[in-house]
Amino acid sequence: MKSGEIVGDFQEAVEEVLIRHRSILDCLSKFHESTSRANRAITKTVTDCGCISINAIKQKFPQKESLKDCSKYMDSHIKGELCDHCRETIAEEFGNHLFYLTALCSLLDYSLEDIINLEYDRINTLGHFLLS
Template structure:
């Protein structure tokens, strides 16, 4: 069922993309949409203030620690304090949706199936697990 949703989305994106069919147009629109996501997140900090960023060096446990790679993520921080307000969440979700549109357009132009890519990445994550180290 999920592959039908992905395929339907990919087909609808292909039918909706009228003006920016060139690979170069799609690449630059994808990059622009990524910048707009970053800008929306920055505005959540600097304009709205619903979240703040308190970045500092990540503190890793000492070599003598018995911390395993499975528990490493518990020691690392996101540096985000607070929670997105509804308005900022809506804006960021919209920008990510636009990004997905152009990412899917890129897949269409190159003859790639988004669902197949997702499955390959899913399998890689499941196979490598924590050792994927991203």
């Protein structure tokens, strides 16, 4: 199965179970809530579980380095690795977020596959100049 088919099938499945949150307002609030839940799940890996820690300092990289080589100096600030439990919890929250993103696409008549392709093209075109 091609990835495009999976994305299309996923959007169809979301549309089938969307009946409870048919209103754009319900969907928007659930989308927002899903972002918070993902943030909370990631935060709890540090504060509750402790499988990862965050050690953040200002990013430093040589002035003369090309933009392309900058990535080797950039640090995620994450120390450690997710345990199985945290990995599963975060995956569920990401999935929930993806559900509501897809639901919003459907309610506003976007194809999720088109959105992914558009962003993929943008990344390929802008490449290392995409500093968001």
